[in-house]
Amino acid sequence: MDVFLASPRGFCAGVDLAVDIVDLAIQQYGTPVYVKHQIVHNPKVVADVEAKGAITVEHVEEVPEGAVVVFSAHGSPPSDYEKAKQRDLTVLDATCPLVTRVHNEAKKYTREGKKIVLVGHAGHQEVIGTTGQAEMELVDERQDWNLPHWDDETEVAVLTQTTLSVNDTALAVSKIKKSHPNAIVRDDICYATTNRQAAATELADITELVLVIGAQNSSNCNRLKDVAIKKGVPAYLINGPEELDHSWLNGVEKIGITSGASTPEKQVKAVIEAISPANIFRVGPGEESTTFAIPRSLRSMVGDGTRSSSKEELIPDEDN
Ligand code: SF4
Structure with a gap:
């Protein structure tokens, strides 16, 4: 059985930036730092930032007065900034540029x-x-x-x-x-969404089954699954190997794997390990080089904005 691995897949520049802003906020202000809405739509990423001292809330009203809050990558309405002002909150805005x-x-x-x-x-x-x-x-x-x-x-x-x-x-x-x-x-569908869908289309053309690794509430993960299904290829959205039903793989020789813009690479690695393919082949337009700097408005709040984390290490390109 061979795995065809989408390239690009996984974290986009906006998700990288949002996670880094939470890390920098914790370094600068100590814990707890509140995060309004899941920082990105992935439960493992949310669990990781919470393990470092972030507390995820759904509404600004849940943040104690005077506390530090990061607004998630998805963007927020002006009314949330107004409420934060009334509660004397320090807001770090992780909205994707x-x-x-x-x-x-x-x-x-x-x-x-x-x-x-x-x-x-x-x-x-x-x-x-x-x-x-x-x-x-x-x-x-x-x-x-x-x-x-x-x-x-x-x-x-x-x-x-x-x-x-x-x-x-x-x-x-x-x-x-x-x-x-x-x-x-306006062409507002972002580069990360476009590239991941292009790679998923190629996967669906050459494989018998597509696994999208990511969360059920991730819009871009669901669209990747839709791409494969619309091409007539069975596709499943799973968080990791624990959700993999091995009966899906019966009689399948070519499995496509991709992941959404909020999915850590370690979840992809875990699924590949569970499948244990004979070969891994890359498919798609290729890796991206886009990165976003810490916004100028935040640099004074989070030191010089030096980011310790960077693009995740991807599975090495060993088989093609
Ligand atoms: S998916 Fe696109 S818009 Fe959303 S955070 Fe990533 S780069 Fe930004």
Whole structure:
């Protein structure tokens, strides 16, 4: 049995940065440091930061007055910053810069008087943060949807959640363009989502089964699973070897493995060890070099911003 390993997979630059900000906050302020919402959507990453002294809460109101809080990578609505101010909290903002870019686009187009449409999944943390930035229509492409009847003069700008399916979003955007051909469409699906979906597509083309390693509440992990299933290949999203059902592997010679942007590489290694393949082959566009610096606004709060952690060590490229 051979494993075909997606490249890229695993941690993106935004997740690296968010985890580092929690580490730096703990170094600078001591414990506990509060984290509003899971720092990234992965229970093992959350457990790791909590073992170092972070406390995850869901709402700003749960953070004791005067404490230090990190806002998660998914972004937060302005109302959360306002509540934090009222509680005299020290806020370290771990919002991914690519999510902040979408927030800034929303504010800019609002200032310009345009109607904003956000293609995104209702209830996802990133969408809660983005819809808080300005008035906008949410298009959830998983459901039936229609835009309001805006006249032909109405200028429309279309933004997207960063972790959506590239193909499903293209369909939603083309429907919007039919009624609003002049709509400005921002390409907000991030590089990490795009590259991981491209690699998953290649995996599905050459394998009989795809395992996506990651958490059930991770949007980008679920989209990777969808990519394989839409290509007619059975796919499962599992956290690690403990969730691997070995009956899935019966009669299978080629297994594709990938992982979402919030999945630590050690979870991938553990699954590969459990499968014990004869060979491992790389598939996909290849590793990424994108990194994000600690935002200038945080450098004075977390020392010089020197980051001890860096991109995780990947499984060595030994078989091709
Ligand atoms: S998946 Fe994309 S948007 Fe989300 S944290 Fe990673 S780089 Fe940022």
